[in-house]
Ligand SMILES: Nc1nc2c(ncn2[C@@H]2O[C@H](COP(=O)(O)OP(=O)(O)OP(=O)(O)O)[C@@H](O)[C@H]2O)c(=O)[nH]1
């Protein structure tokens with residue numbers, strides 16, 4: 001588990017207890033042959049405890065979402081560009097080395113050794129008006145789990161339809 005400065009010792013204890021409860025529940029329901037969705041929900045709840053704070057960045061393509069994240073981290077972690085650049089959802093979390101892994105067709109998992117990421121994982125998303133529309137995954141998987149959603153818009157075109 002990644003140690004954070006955000007939680008107090010007592011809150012860490014509660015988090016550990018909650019994780020144990022989820023594991024017990026997973027074991028307890030196993031003989032009942034639960035649906036895959038239910039098992040997945042428990043696994044996700046456990047994973048969400050690890051990833052305490054999830055910041056999701058959304059907005060149109062070319063709005064500067066990736067640039068915003070790079071500025072936040074003070075390093076060029078994510079590719080930026082004038083054409084639709086971010087093609088998949090990028091889940092960025094702390095790791096001792098910079099790394100990238102294609103989790104599935106829609107999600108790229110990246111690690112980066114920035115201290116900021118020890119406390120907060122960041123989700124960079126493809127622009128909402130890009131040609132390829134793959135927002136279902138985002139709306140279904142990441143927005144409900146997020147603690148903060150930041151909408152980035154360009155001062156050039158602040159109130160477009162999308
Ligand atoms: N002048 C200026 N350029 C910026 C700013 N923010 C981003 N850019 C540039 O605008 C372009 C688009 O930025 P990105 O960060 O790639 O935009 P994005 O929202 O991630 O775009 P997609 O990944 O395509 O959805 C890049 O060339 C950036 O370097 C800004 O505040 N000022």
Ligand SMILES: [Mg+2]
Nearest residue numbers: 065066085086
């Ligand atoms: Mg981008």
